[in-house]
Amino acid sequence: MSKIPLPIVQERRERQRPATPPTEDIREKVFEIEDAGEWTVHRVPEPYTEVTTKYGRTKKIPHQGLWHHKSCGQCGHIPGYSTAIFWLMRKLGFEYDDPKDQTSCTAWNYYASATSNSAAQAAVAMRNFGAAYESEHFPLIHCGTSYGHYKDVREELVAHPHLRAKVRSILDKLGRPFVMPEEIVHYSEWVYAMRHEFAARQVLDLSEITATVHPACHYHKLVVEDAIYDPDIYGGQRTAVVTAVAQALGAEVADYSTWFDCCGFGFRHILVQRDFTRSFATQRKIEVMVDEANPDVVLTHDTGCVTTLDQSQFSGKAHGRKVGVPVMSEAQFAALAMGAHPYKVCQLHWHNTENRPLLEKMGIDWKERWREFEDELKQLESGEKEYVTWDDVDAEPVATGSDS
Amino acid sequence: MTLAPNSYTEIPYEEKKRLFDEMRADPRYQDHLYGCYECGICVAACPSARFYDFSPRKIAQALARQDVELIYEQLNDDIWNCSQCFSCTRCPRGNNPGGLITVMREVAVNNGLGSARDALEGYGRVVYKIMGTGTQVSPDMLQPNAFPDWGPHVKEISDHLDVWRRALPPETLHTTTTAWQVDDRTITELYFIWHATGVMEMIEEVDEGLYEILNDVMEDVLEDAGFDDL
Amino acid sequence: MSDAVLVIGGGPAGMEAARSVADLGSRVVMVEKRDRLGGTPDEAGYAALTPSFESAEEALDRMRAGVVDRPEVTLHLGSTVVEASGEAGSFSVTLQNAKGERVTEEVGAVILATGFQHFDPGRETQMYGYYEHEDVITLVDAEKMLKAHEFVRPSTGEKPRNVAFIQCVGSRDRRIGNEYCSKVCCGISSKQAIEVRRLVPDAKVYIFYIDMRMYGYWENQIYWPAQEEYNVNYIRGIVTEVVKKGDRLLMKGEDTTMGRPMEVLMDVIVLAVGMEPSLGTRSIASIFGVPQNKYGFIEVPGEPMDAVTTGVSGIYVAGAAAGPKDLEDTVSMAGAAAVKAVGLLRAKAKGAA
Numbered sequence: 001m002s003k004i005p006l007p008i009v010q011e012r013r014e015r016q017r018p019a020t021p022p023t024e025d026i027r028e029k030v031f032e033i034e035d036a037g038e039w040t041v042h043r044v045p046e047p048y049t050e051v052t053t054k055y056g057r058t059k060k061i062p063h064q065g066l067w068h069h070k071s072c073g074q075c076g077h078i079p080g081y082s083t084a085i086f087w088l089m090r091k092l093g094f095e096y097d098d099p100k101d102q103t104s105c106t107a108w109n110y111y112a113s114a115t116s117n118s119a120a121q122a123a124v125a126m127r128n129f130g131a132a133y134e135s136e137h138f139p140l141i142h143c144g145t146s147y148g149h150y151k152d153v154r155e156e157l158v159a160h161p162h163l164r165a166k167v168r169s170i171l172d173k174l175g176r177p178f179v180m181p182e183e184i185v186h187y188s189e190w191v192y193a194m195r196h197e198f199a200a201r202q203v204l205d206l207s208e209i210t211a212t213v214h215p216a217c218h219y220h221k222l223v224v225e226d227a228i229y230d231p232d233i234y235g236g237q238r239t240a241v242v243t244a245v246a247q248a249l250g251a252e253v254a255d256y257s258t259w260f261d262c263c264g265f266g267f268r269h270i271l272v273q274r275d276f277t278r279s280f281a282t283q284r285k286i287e288v289m290v291d292e293a294n295p296d297v298v299l300t301h302d303t304g305c306v307t308t309l310d311q312s313q314f315s316g317k318a319h320g321r322k323v324g325v326p327v328m329s330e331a332q333f334a335a336l337a338m339g340a341h342p343y344k345v346c347q348l349h350w351h352n353t354e355n356r357p358l359l360e361k362m363g364i365d366w367k368e369r370w371r372e373f374e375d376e377l378k379q380l381e382s383g384e385k386e387y388v389t390w391d392d393v394d395a396e397p398v399a400t401g402s403d404s
Numbered sequence: 405m406t407l408a409p410n411s412y413t414e415i416p417y418e419e420k421k422r423l424f425d426e427m428r429a430d431p432r433y434q435d436h437l438y439g440c441y442e443c444g445i446c447v448a449a450c451p452s453a454r455f456y457d458f459s460p461r462k463i464a465q466a467l468a469r470q471d472v473e474l475i476y477e478q479l480n481d482d483i484w485n486c487s488q489c490f491s492c493t494r495c496p497r498g499n500n501p502g503g504l505i506t507v508m509r510e511v512a513v514n515n516g517l518g519s520a521r522d523a524l525e526g527y528g529r530v531v532y533k534i535m536g537t538g539t540q541v542s543p544d545m546l547q548p549n550a551f552p553d554w555g556p557h558v559k560e561i562s563d564h565l566d567v568w569r570r571a572l573p574p575e576t577l578h579t580t581t582t583a584w585q586v587d588d589r590t591i592t593e594l595y596f597i598w599h600a601t602g603v604m605e606m607i608e609e610v611d612e613g614l615y616e617i618l619n620d621v622m623e624d625v626l627e628d629a630g631f632d633d634l
Numbered sequence: 635m636s637d638a639v640l641v642i643g644g645g646p647a648g649m650e651a652a653r654s655v656a657d658l659g660s661r662v663v664m665v666e667k668r669d670r671l672g673g674t675p676d677e678a679g680y681a682a683l684t685p686s687f688e689s690a691e692e693a694l695d696r697m698r699a700g701v702v703d704r705p706e707v708t709l710h711l712g713s714t715v716v717e718a719s720g721e722a723g724s725f726s727v728t729l730q731n732a733k734g735e736r737v738t739e740e741v742g743a744v745i746l747a748t749g750f751q752h753f754d755p756g757r758e759t760q761m762y763g764y765y766e767h768e769d770v771i772t773l774v775d776a777e778k779m780l781k782a783h784e785f786v787r788p789s790t791g792e793k794p795r796n797v798a799f800i801q802c803v804g805s806r807d808r809r810i811g812n813e814y815c816s817k818v819c820c821g822i823s824s825k826q827a828i829e830v831r832r833l834v835p836d837a838k839v840y841i842f843y844i845d846m847r848m849y850g851y852w853e854n855q856i857y858w859p860a861q862e863e864y865n866v867n868y869i870r871g872i873v874t875e876v877v878k879k880g881d882r883l884l885m886k887g888e889d890t891t892m893g894r895p896m897e898v899l900m901d902v903i904v905l906a907v908g909m910e911p912s913l914g915t916r917s918i919a920s921i922f923g924v925p926q927n928k929y930g931f932i933e934v935p936g937e938p939m940d941a942v943t944t945g946v947s948g949i950y951v952a953g954a955a956a957g958p959k960d961l962e963d964t965v966s967m968a969g970a971a972a973v974k975a976v977g978l979l980r981a982k983a984k985g986a987a
Contacts, residue, residue: 008768008788016754017913022811070576072540076583079543079572086574098576100587103538103594111488113524114509115531115610118432120601127593148490160431170600173631174593217489224493224759235765237756257879260761262451266487272526274553276455276487284454292879314555347572352557373571380570387578388571395573441806441872443844444888445760448874448895453888461888494760494874498808 064094071143080347144302148218216302254293643747645673647953653700654972722948753804794901805908816908
């Protein structure tokens with residue numbers, strides 16, 4: 001990794017003068033609309049951690065009492081992602097709600113096919129926010145696209161009273177409250193806020209592990225001022241989530257020259273034009289990482305990015321490209337560091353690219369862990385057991401909402 | 405007017421203009437388009453520009469020029485190449501070419517344009533899944549014939565799908581036909597949203613068969629729930 | 635009724651305004667926050683001025699000679715304005731020095747010459763990594779090296795092979811709230827590009843731009859020589875991001891003339907940072923209640939026919955306190971402001987008599 005040369009850039013940062021943020025704080029408008037009686041603002045519950053966003057404003061990240069707004073791709077195809085998030089919350093003893101009264105944000109389809117419109121997208125968002133409010137839990141958005149899209153929806157609802165009125169009338173017919181959360185919070189912001197808690201509970205030494213980070217476009221490029229930036233990470237010039245977590249866990253984060261590039265997901269491309277996705281993911285991302293950083297693992301914080309970067313490597317390998325780096329979320333990585341089971345919790349068998357050398361390097365006996373997992377599968381197959389439960393994965397019993 | 409009309413000459417100008425006016429009527433349009441510096445910041449950030457003959461700069465430029473002929477050409481030939489990653493929102497003028505393309509795609513779907521029909525070919529099962537079940541992808545979509553380029557791993561998942569799903573500790577994730585368990589009431593509300601916001605009409609424009617299937621699924625559910633004043 | 639003009643700011647605008655007022659025979663009270671005259675060109679260490687490459691230091695010395703040791707000029711160095719009251723013809727202004735000592739001056743008119751500050755590119759919304767990469771520098775950083783007659787990669791001390799200038803950093807950018815053009819950066823970058831080529835003849839030098847805005851003397855004395863004598867490469871297209879690749883910098887953008895994406899390795903990248911109102915300009919505007927435009931520069935409601943009268947009677951502005959200006963504009967405004975200020979004093983005196 002190219003180390004950041006501190007003396008010169010440090011001096012530059014010290015010269016910095018305070019600047020006025022170039023955007024209006026949308027949250028002030030959200031409260032004004034509440035004052036006008038148009039909607040209820042769902043307050044961030046205490047306790048919360050205050051973090052810094054791109055233009056130096058503060059954002060509140062709640063700790064517990066969260067309503068897990070799940071992700072289609074995570075739950076459907078890489079379920080260890082969601083499971084790891086829940087597991088982390090349980091390890092910290094935090095109460096949460098894993099709701100069934102939640103739909104997809106439907107934005108993946110919207111960005112892929114455009115078979116929807118502003119009003120429909122905003123109504124879906126507000127239905128989910130209303131459901132969270134009724135459950136008395138604060139929404140935590142698992143998917144980067146849901147997060148980015150909901151921030152866009154918030155901008156549109158704030159800017160256009162007609163849209164607001166239309167969506168409100170739909171929510172009225174559904175018998176749902178019209179609610180906008182005080183903050184729109186991505187799970188990786190919660191992981192960032194909790195990173196020192198994880199490090200304190202860490203059981204594996206990760207100092208030999210080199211990771212590369214892929215930041216999700218819809219996290220830091222959509223409504224940019226809401227993303228977390230930290231002067232200690234990349235000099236405050238790039239979003240700090242994921243990177244700060246890996247560093248807090250003692251892993252080395254290596255830089256590479258296509259850091260800002262998209263993964264190649266493309267929304268429609270991953271489903272019906274995968275030649276583009278495969279080429280972009282392998283040639284612009286994985287191969288560059290291998291060439292420049294030779295990482296043990298790629299860490300990212302969104303559904304589509306994990307899927308794209310992981311699944312695309314199979315054909316890359318078939319073509320003799322320089323690929324073969326396992327991909328997972330920073331939540332899975334943190335869970336492993338804290339001793340989570342690689343198969344029962346992190347569910348790494350759903351991932352495609354070979355990850356056993358990584359597990360060995362992390363000090364995880366994958367053979368034994370896989371045998372344990374197979375034992376569970378046998379019990380499930382024989383009918384001896386219906387499901388693997390939280391009791392089977394060393395997760396603290398937590399009074400939860402609908403998942404109790 | 406256009407500087408050099410040379411394609412889609414069989415389509416009358418008035419029709420192209422009508423579609424352009426429909427784009428401009430979208431409330432987001434004004435927020436997404438200013439002028440264009442022609443600086444190319446969007447192009448260098450754009451993944452699609454590296455693999456296709458595609459340029460977010462040309463989209464913004466054509467719209468800023470109000471070049472109806474060129475816009476129609478883009479509506480047919482370019483907009484479906486966009487990755488919707490919004491890397492182009494770095495535009496120093498404040499343009500959002502990706503957001504403009506979202507609007508253009510909606511117009512293409514609303515009007516049943518050939519480009520939209522082509523783009524959605526083979527995509528119907530995904531629209532069905534999201535609109536019908538409330539989650540976009542389901543575990544049982546992981547079939548080897550759908551993802552041959554992902555290797556034998558997909559077959560391994562599909563062979564063990566039921567038991568692997570039951571090996572998930574969160575109880576909402578034991579599903580195979582949806583990404584997680586969604587309550588009936590929740591789905592019904594989603595159906596109502598599709599009907600109340602004109603999304604069903606959009607589907608009818610581009611895929612009548614899909615529209616019929618979705619309508620069959622939703623009709624009785626909505627009626628039973630008392631949502632009959634659509 | 636006072637017969638003195640207060641000039642706030644000791645840069646080129648302030649020195650030229652003070653000299654002009656004195657030349658017209660009126661008394662000047664001049665206040666400068668630093669301990670010496672010269673303003674930003676002195677503080678930032680400008681080396682050579684456009685278009686003739688003359689030494690900035692010598693040019694500033696000539697300006698200083700116009701104001702120091704003149705009986706008409708009372709100079710308060712190391713001081714700032716902390717309070718002001720009154721109206722055209724009779725302002726009462728309190729100055730304070732570093733020791734906290736205060737003095738009150740009675741003046742009839744005020745000329746604001748509080749200038750600009752260079753944009754800090756750690757704040758830009760493109761991804762240029764000014765706080766990450768040593769070899770990403772600003773025009774100001776480059777000027778310091780050029781003044782020492784060297785041009786090297788800060789990270790290694792070696793001569794660069796490839797050097798790029800990126801224009802419009804902090805200017806013409808709605809995302810950071812500065813939609814305006816800073817006017818001088820095209821000329822300064824081109825001047826520096828020539829200087830780099832003279833110092834490091836083997837280096838390839840590129841300028842990445844949206845428009846090259848080089849009117850007046852810049853056209854024939856800088857722009858064409860840069861291209862035709864020094865082979866500076868002007869590439870139309872602004873850089874999207876700068877990242878590290880190995881020990882060099884990889885810059886990505888679109889060559890919009892050729893219509894293709896470009897990814898080029900560079901050794902030094904110079905960000906052509908624009909102008910923002912200085913902290914002094916912002917604070918003096920609030921002390922005197924002078925209207926500012928949306929960017930914080932002093933508003934000049936009578937433009938274009940009156941380039942110096944502010945929204946408050948008896949208060950005038952000169953130089954970059956009113957928005958991005960080159961030196962030519964700056965000294966022209968200073969002269970005009972001096973004439974208007976002295977004219978006001980005389981009209982008031984006549985009225986009183």
